[in-house]
Amino acid sequence: MSVIVTDAGFGVDDWRGDVTPLAEVAANGPVEAVDIPSDGDPAGLACRLGDLQLIRVDFPSFADGRGFTIAAMLRRMGYQGRLRARGHVIADQYAMARRSGFDEVEISADLAARQPEDQWLARADHTAHDYGARLRG
Numbered sequence: 001m002s003v004i005v006t007d008a009g010f011g012v013d014d015w016r017g018d019v020t021p022l023a024e025v026a027a028n029g030p031v032e033a034v035d036i037p038s039d040g041d042p043a044g045l046a047c048r049l050g051d052l053q054l055i056r057v058d059f060p061s062f063a064d065g066r067g068f069t070i071a072a073m074l075r076r077m078g079y080q081g082r083l084r085a086r087g088h089v090i091a092d093q094y095a096m097a098r099r100s101g102f103d104e105v106e107i108s109a110d111l112a113a114r115q116p117e118d119q120w121l122a123r124a125d126h127t128a129h130d131y132g133a134r135l136r137g
Contacts, residue, residue, distance in 0.1 A: 002107065005105040022045075033053055035086075049079045054082045056106065057085055057102075059085055062089060069100075085102045086106040090111075090115060091119040091120045
């Protein structure tokens with residue numbers, strides 16, 4: 001069971017459609033949602049971004065920050081849909097996830113038990129937890 005983290009706290013996953021792996025997108029015709037691995041290249045989705053309702057970017061380890069780069073690339077390419085980080089993202093990384101373009105984070109129930117909602121909510125104001133904010137403060 002997964003837990004969805006947003007600026008409002010913990011919630012349940014309300015996505016009910018299929019999610020197609022990035023490697024299978026071309027073979028599947030129209031798709032609504034795509035899974036991008038941490039070593040994936042989202043450039044091939046450029047002509048499909050307007051049709052996608054959800055893009056999930058995998059984080060195989062909390063030390064693997066490539067997903068943040070992928071999120072920023074997708075937003076610069078013009079993707080305006082729902083962008084979700086999935087996997088090993090920890091509460092301390094939530095502000096960075098939001099700043100790089102993610103709308104939400106999907107974590108395991110085990111991680112949610114180890115890092116309760118209040119730890120995630122402490123980072124929900126993603127504009128207050130960066131280097132520039134500390135300099136201004």
